[in-house]
Amino acid sequence: MEHLTAELIAQVERAAPKDAGFEETIAALAGALWRAVREPASGRQLLIELTMLALRTPSLEAARQGHYRGVIEVTARLVTEAAERTGYRLVQPAETVARFFVASFDGLMLQVLCVPDEAAERVGLNALVSATVALAGGRLELMDVRLD
Numbered sequence: 334m335e336h337l338t339a340e341l342i343a344q345v346e347r348a349a350p351k352d353a354g355f356e357e358t359i360a361a362l363a364g365a366l367w368r369a370v371r372e373p374a375s376g377r378q379l380l381i382e383l384t385m386l387a388l389r390t391p392s393l394e395a396a397r398q399g400h401y402r403g404v405i406e407v408t409a410r411l412v413t414e415a416a417e418r419t420g421y422r423l424v425q426p427a428e429t430v431a432r433f434f435v436a437s438f439d440g441l442m443l444q445v446l447c448v449p450d451e452a453a454e455r456v457g458l459n460a461l462v463s464a465t466v467a468l469a470g471g472r473l474e475l476m477d478v479r480l481d
Contacts, residue, residue, distance in 0.1 A: 337380045338380070345369065348361055
């Protein structure tokens with residue numbers, strides 16, 4: 334899991350533009366990640382299967398949690414770096430933005446495996462980037478969902 338994730342992170346980090354605005358940077362990073370996981374040899378299915386195995390294996394709980402926390406931390410770092418470089422004011426904490434992005438991206442990846450549809454995937458990825466930027470900038474109204 335660590336090796337596959339490190340390869341994806343390296344690809345995404347290389348794609349970070351040096352002179353783009355915050356919104357364009359988030360779009361570029363998401364696009365790079367999407368292209369990386371869409372490559373046939375990306376290991377994305379293996380990564381999902383390893384995650385599922387870790388969910389079913391109690392002795393792997395610490396490794397699974399550590400891995401996922403690491404993914405969120407890297408994503409939060411990339412969001413923070415983009416905001417600092419561009420002077421963008423984050424209204425939500427970078428970790429909140431990162432958790433939203435990672436959860437949504439994971440859902441898109443699962444859809445690709447289960448019900449592939451390139452046109453729908455493109456709309457989903459564009460919506461994910463737009464919602465992530467809106468959340469980061471405080472332009473996304475958060476609804477209070479009752480859980481009782």
